[in-house]
Amino acid sequence: MTDxxxxxxLLFINGLVPLGLLSWDGYFGQLGANPVEFxxxxxxxxxxxFLVLTLLISPMRKILGLNGLIRFRRMLGLYAFFYxxxxxxxxxxxxxxxxxxxxxxxxxxRPFIAFGMIALTLMIPLAVTSTNGMIKRLGGKRWQKLxxxxxxxxxxxxVHFYLIQKSDFTYPIIFGLIVFLxxxxxxxxRLQKAGNKRSVT
Amino acid sequence: xNDSKRIKESEITDENTYLNRRNFxxxxxxxxxxxASGLGYRLLNPPPPRPVxxxxxxxxxxxxxxxxxxxxxxxxxxxxxxxxxxxSTSKTGVAGAAENFKTRPWTVSVDGLVRxxxxxxxxxxxKIDQEERIxxxxxxxxxxxxxxWVGFPIKRIFDIVEPLGNAKYVAFQTFYGGSNPRGEGVDxxxxxxxxxxxxxxxxxxPYVEGLRLDEALHPLAILATGIYGKVLPNQNxxxxxxxxxxxxxxxxxxxxxxxxxxxxxxxxxxxxxxPNEYGFYSNVNPEVDHxxxxxxxxxxxxxxxxxxxxxFNGYGEEVAGLxxxxxxxxxx
Numbered sequence: 130m131t132d133x134x135x136x137x138x139l140l141f142i143n144g145l146v147p148l149g150l151l152s153w154d155g156y157f158g159q160l161g162a163n164p165v166e167f168x169x170x171x172x173x174x175x176x177x178x179f180l181v182l183t184l185l186i187s188p189m190r191k192i193l194g195l196n197g198l199i200r201f202r203r204m205l206g207l208y209a210f211f212y213x214x215x216x217x218x219x220x221x222x223x224x225x226x227x228x229x230x231x232x233x234x235x236x237x238x239r240p241f242i243a244f245g246m247i248a249l250t251l252m253i254p255l256a257v258t259s260t261n262g263m264i265k266r267l268g269g270k271r272w273q274k275l276x277x278x279x280x281x282x283x284x285x286x287x288v289h290f291y292l293i294q295k296s297d298f299t300y301p302i303i304f305g306l307i308v309f310l311x312x313x314x315x316x317x318x319r320l321q322k323a324g325n326k327r328s329v330t
Numbered sequence: 331x332n333d334s335k336r337i338k339e340s341e342i343t344d345e346n347t348y349l350n351r352r353n354f355x356x357x358x359x360x361x362x363x364x365x366a367s368g369l370g371y372r373l374l375n376p377p378p379p380r381p382v383x384x385x386x387x388x389x390x391x392x393x394x395x396x397x398x399x400x401x402x403x404x405x406x407x408x409x410x411x412x413x414x415x416x417x418s419t420s421k422t423g424v425a426g427a428a429e430n431f432k433t434r435p436w437t438v439s440v441d442g443l444v445r446x447x448x449x450x451x452x453x454x455x456x457k458i459d460q461e462e463r464i465x466x467x468x469x470x471x472x473x474x475x476x477x478x479w480v481g482f483p484i485k486r487i488f489d490i491v492e493p494l495g496n497a498k499y500v501a502f503q504t505f506y507g508g509s510n511p512r513g514e515g516v517d518x519x520x521x522x523x524x525x526x527x528x529x530x531x532x533x534x535x536p537y538v539e540g541l542r543l544d545e546a547l548h549p550l551a552i553l554a555t556g557i558y559g560k561v562l563p564n565q566n567x568x569x570x571x572x573x574x575x576x577x578x579x580x581x582x583x584x585x586x587x588x589x590x591x592x593x594x595x596x597x598x599x600x601x602x603x604x605p606n607e608y609g610f611y612s613n614v615n616p617e618v619d620h621x622x623x624x625x626x627x628x629x630x631x632x633x634x635x636x637x638x639x640x641x642f643n644g645y646g647e648e649v650a651g652l653x654x655x656x657x658x659x660x661x662x
Contacts, residue, residue: 162379293622
């Protein structure tokens with residue numbers, strides 16, 4: 130096994146650790162008085178965390194010169210999608226008893242559900258086009274354009290988290306600040322690039 | 331190549347040792363990072379439930395009134411899943427944060443439009459006959475419990491202070507002993523701590539609630555001093571709290587220090603914080619949805635799937651008469 134392969138394996142195993150511990154705790158009744166609520170909240174936070182990690186790769190490469198990190202971005206993104214799916218499935222089964230009309234009603238009536246649903250739906254094309262084959266088929270430029278969907282996705286995710294809070298917004302605000310910095314970095318980078326181009330011509 | 335620069339045969343690590351060493355490092359990395367991830371994840375976990383150690387209340391009469399056939403939740407569940415924002419906004423974190431809350435000495439001032447205003451010591455209140463009341467408890471967040479309270483109808487207190495004819499409402503206030511940037515504090519019992527600023531809770535303190543006088547006089551509305559025959563744990567609103575079983579849980583104000591009879595409808599904390607989400611009445615009503623939570627169903631703590639929510643939390647037969655002629659969709 131090459132080192133890259135092994136490191137990917139490491140990341141794969143570590144990404145499963147939260148799910149493993151969640152399931153273990155769930156099996157032994159250690160998720161508190163309201164296990165469904167805890168499971169939902171935790172998988173939601175994990176989804177946002179993996180989205181943030183995915184967005185962290187580019188700045189780390191550019192600021193710290195850690196170019197090799199690009200190899201791990203796909204798996205981070207796929208983990209975000211995976212935990213998002215677990216989140217949705219948990220909600221659909223335990224909160225809505227798989228009643229499609231009830232879920233549709235929820236999306237219609239409750240903005241925070243709508244935001245979450247849109248975010249997760251937008252992640253589907255990104256997950257589907259994550260393979261090497263798909264990158265080739267789409268062409269690098271178009272693929273990159275498509276995958277910039279992660280910006281609205283993460284914003285929708287944070288709004289979704291913010292809207293569910295009753296009055297204590299500490300955690301959504303922390304996520305919001307991190308996302309603000311990560312997206313701000315990209316914005317300034319673009320401004321600079323545009324500036325450089327102008328000065329050349 | 332110069333002989334001295336050539337690596338000697340003896341210096342080359344043989345392949346097996348190299349592979350073994352690499353595997354060893356890899357195994358170490360795998361174990362190390364997995365444990366680190368696990369510990370990192372554990373930071374998100376709720377603290378383990380705390381055992382409840384409070385004294386028994388003597389001479390509690392079992393009441394047939396409004397008792398339930400529903401199985402009550404365990405004391406461990408009731409005492410480890412609480413909304414008490416003065417201590418923490420995490421339901422599993424309240425029990426630990428409230429651990430050192432001192433509830434003695436404690437007084438409850440009953441004043442306003444009454445003939446005989448009085449400051450009760452908690453000892454006097456505990457002399458009132460205590461009875462068990464097993465009630466459903468429905469939180470506005472969509473979860474519910476069944477709780478065997480110990481307490482007495484509020485009416486008992488009113489019989490002592492004698493409300494005046496122009497008293498129409500009852501205002502309740504919670505003890506607050508945290509740092510309060512809005513300066514609306516009350517005297518703190520000695521050693522009370524663990525309370526946070528309203529800035530972190532996101533709602534103004536001290537917490538206030540209110541009922542119409544006829545609601546407060548209803549025999550189902552009680553002041554509770556215990557659970558399961560034991561003194562109320564701090565996190566459940568010790569030493570005395572309101573319980574109004576047909577309304578959402580936030581109406582059942584905890585750790586009461588003041589009860590004031592008024593002629594005007596008093597302000598209530600959650601409707602001050604978000605008037606479009608919480609009204610003054612806040613009767614359990616499956617037909618009036620909250621913007622975040624469907625109120626049609628609820629998750630009983632201890633059950634995985636949801637059950638239907640009952641109008642007035644199942645107490646319609648007893649209390650519907652209080653709201654005759656009112657449009658409960660408008661006056662939620």
